Amino acid sequence: xxxxxxxxxxGYMVLKLDMSKAYDRIEWDFLEKMLIxxxxxxxxxxxxxxxxxxxxxxxxxxxxxxxxxxxxxxLRQGDPLSPYLYLICTEGLSALIQDxxxxxxxxxxxxxxxxxxxxxLIFADDSxxxxxxxxxxxxxxxxxxxxxxxASGQVVNVDKSEVSYSRNVS
Numbered sequence: 001x002x003x004x005x006x007x008x009x010x011g012y013m014v015l016k017l018d019m020s021k022a023y024d025r026i027e028w029d030f031l032e033k034m035l036i037x038x039x040x041x042x043x044x045x046x047x048x049x050x051x052x053x054x055x056x057x058x059x060x061x062x063x064x065x066x067x068x069x070x071x072x073x074x075l076r077q078g079d080p081l082s083p084y085l086y087l088i089c090t091e092g093l094s095a096l097i098q099d100x101x102x103x104x105x106x107x108x109x110x111x112x113x114x115x116x117x118x119x120x121l122i123f124a125d126d127s128x129x130x131x132x133x134x135x136x137x138x139x140x141x142x143x144x145x146x147x148x149x150x151a152s153g154q155v156v157n158v159d160k161s162e163v164s165y166s167r168n169v170s
Contacts, residue, residue, distance in 0.1 A: 011169030012109050013133035015141065020157035022125035023082060024074045026089055027153040028053055031075075034088050051081065073153055083124065089152055090122050096144045097129065105140045107132045133169045 019025075031052065035045045055076055056068040075082040097120050100106040108117035109130035121128045131137045149155055 011133040012166040013131060013138075013169070014164045015127075015129040015131075016162045016164075017127040017129065017145075018157045018160035019125040019127070020155045020160075022154065023077050023086060025153040025155060026075050026086065027073050027151070030092070030152045031085060031089055034092055038088060038091065048081070048085070052076075052085070086124070087122075089154075090127070092152055093127065093144070093148045093154075094120065094122060096148060100140055100144060106137055133165050 028049065032045060032049050035048065036042070040048075052075065056070050058065045058068045060066075075085055097106065101108055101119050106119060108119045109132075110117050118130055120130065129141060131141065145156055
């Protein structure tokens with residue numbers, strides 16, 4: 001028989017966050033700073049940034065190409081390097097969550113007594129956050145997301161995001 005948490009003072013919540021147009025919104029300065037912060041060699045960072053920033057686009061109007069234009073942010077979808085660069089950027093979000101957990105502004109969750117504590121899981125542009133279901137921790141999550149948005153350009157798509165609560169949360 002499975003036991004489900006129905007009582008107790010500490011309720012929990014799971015936030016499934018979807019980033020809106022995740023690849024298109026990555027700020028190039030943020031990507032470069034993350035690469036440097038993570039210890040990549042400066043020559044390699046320059047090479048990667050040249051690849052990322054050298055893109056140009058043109059649009060066909062009535063079958064005729066317009067003048068090319070140059071974006072100022074974003075990663076090319078379909079480029080084999082882009083998923084890795086995106087994950088490097090999400091390390092910024094991960095670091096913010098870890099920092100908040102270290103100073104006890106967020107609390108991790110255990111799915112059972114013998115399981116390790118978890119605060120978040122990140123897969124591509126989907127993030128899952130686990131924390132206590134209370135106002136201070138909800139506000140901390142919003143603060144973290146706002147800091148990450150300002151630095152990276154990433155925005156949570158509220159329509160595709162979800163929140164679930166443990167049964168002991170009213």
